[in-house]
Amino acid sequence: MPHRNSESSPTAASDAAVHPLRVRESLTATTGMYPVDSRPHVVIVGGGFAGISAARELADAPVRITLLDRTNHHLFQPLLYQVATAVLNPSDISVPIRWLLRNQANATVVMADVDRIDPAAKTVSLDNGTVLLSFDYLVLATGARHAYFGHPEWEQHAPGLKSIEDALEMRRRFLLSFEAAERASAAGERDALLTFVIVGGGPTGVELAGMIPEITHQALKGEFRRIDPSSARVLLLEGGPRILPSFPDELSARAQRDLDALGVEVRTNCVVTDVSAEGVVANGERIDAHTVFWGAGNQASPLAKQLGVPVDRAGRVQVDADLSVPGFPDVFCAGDIAATATKEGTPVPAVAPAANQMGTLVGRNIVRTLNGRPREAFRYINKGDLATIGRHKAVAVIAGAKLHGTFAWLTWLFVHILYLVGIRNRLSVVVQWAYQYFTFQRGVRLITGTTVHRLLKASKAANDKRRAA
Incomplete structure (x- = not known):
């Protein structure tokens, strides 16, 4: 498949396109940041x-790459x-x-925010339209966020876990609950402050639920x-009818027994119908809790919908x-963000x-296209499924x-250490895990943000209600 060479046109607009970043108000301005480069722009x-894997696969390819991310x-x-849960620092992972x-x-x-994609014009708009980026090939690897099944207002009461900011907010709420409970004057307030509800029995929910009892005990x-x-x-x-639904039945049952032994109340076939500052409503029952964590679903990045092609229920x-977008081979x-299936369907x-x-396949297919060779189809190789419940407790399916x-x-x-990026991170995580294993202590129990007084005030108001x- 041919690629588009943005340097071939003598027009001013195409002239500006030789710069990976171009400002709308001054399309022909030369900033000096990016030299003229005729290589295809990815x-x-x-x-x-996915994004890092694609970039690395293109390391020796005759292309120029611009990788965009809202974080650094x-x-x-x-x-x-x-x-x-205060085991690791954000910098460790x-x-x-x-x-x-x-x-x-x-x-x-x-480092930039992408706000609009035009696949037909082969442009990406950044930072509220102030910057326009031209491409010959685009790799969209923006991941997913947690989904609240049509109730986005629940997020303020039940944060999910997809970013460092999410994790720090969870940690803050978790640790703050104990501080507020220590100062609470009424038994009802203390009970609600010391009740932790996790919505979603997938790996994230199970791992969170298994970790909390170790901290509290x-x-x-x-x-x-x-x-x-x-x-x-x-x-x-x-x-659903069981936790860890992607695992075999016997391992799901084993994980539930392990959680039961830790004192976690596992409720299956339990549908949450409301989440508020006072707690949750599940199967018609009101559960008073000031700390609710969400791990019940994923929703693809909204950028996927801008491509104007079919998406599934999760927005993928x-x-x-070949992992290309229908109608837009480049x-x-x-x-x-991609909806794909295994060979079993x-x-x-x-x-x-x-x-x-x-990501690796996408990079390889771009190279194959440049070389005039047919693209490969994606074939997922399942290397196994893992979920940990607590100390010496985990389930896995490997080979x-x-x-x-x-x-x-x-x-x-071992697997998680292996997949961590960088020797420093691996060493740091091993040290933190060893410290926690032998001492049962958490080394990063830092509370920031909202003061305990605000939580106490909200707790008292909910108790009075x-x-x-």
Whole structure:
């Protein structure tokens, strides 16, 4: 498939297109930042697993790459829940994108917000339309956010877990609940403050639910005088018939037994119909709780809809076999924003290995196109499924083998260390895990933002409301 050479036209607009970034108000202005370059321009939107993999696959290709991301860091999302539960620092699971691509001469990293994509005109608009970026090939790898099933207002009461900001907000709310409970004057207030509800029984929800009892029974032991942190109540609500639905039935059952042993109340076939500052309503029952965490669903980046092509219920683009967008062969989607299926016809899971494989294939297909060779179809290689429940408790499916217990837990530790980017991060995480394993302590229990007084005020108002009812 031919690529579009934006330097071939003598017009002013095309003249400006030789610069990867061009300002609308001055299309012919030369900033000196970017020299004239006739190589095909590949724009990658998103510095996650898929975006980084695509960029690296193009390291030796005769192209120039501009990688766009609204943040300056690549994030290892599978360990976000450990930032939320004060095990790890944000810096332990993130690295600067510029550092990752520092030795790749054909790649330029730009920190910017993408607000509009025109696949027909082959342009990307940045920063509220102030900057327009031309491309020959586009790789959309912007991931997904949590979905609230038509109730976006629930997010303010039940944060999800997709970014560092989400994890820090979870950590703040979690730790602040104990501080507020220590000062609460009424039993009803304390009970609601020490009740933690997690919506969604997938890996994120299960891992969060399994981590909280260890903190309440060990890390916070003896630190408070008016409350017993171990009396905290943890509920995991799953709308389906079992937790970890992507795992075999026996491993789902094993995970539920492990959670039961930790004191977590697991409720399946439990549909949440309301979330507020006072708690949740599930299957008609009101659960009073001031700390609710969301892990029940994903929604693809809204940029997917701007392509004007069919998307599925989760907003993902229904890509062609080569991961290109139907009708736009030079536009690709990779990672959580792409709707693809395995050879058995089941959806490809939204996990890091899948995103890496998609990004690598997209980069390879761009090179094949430049060389006049046919593109390859995406074939997902499932390297296994892992979920940890707590200390020495995990479930895993690897090469068809079903694992649980200590061996699965050690496997989970090894795999996550292996997938972390950078030696510094790997060493830091190993040290933090070793410290937590032997001492049961959390080294990053920092509370920022809202003061305890505000939470106490809200808690008292909710308690008064309950009593009046």
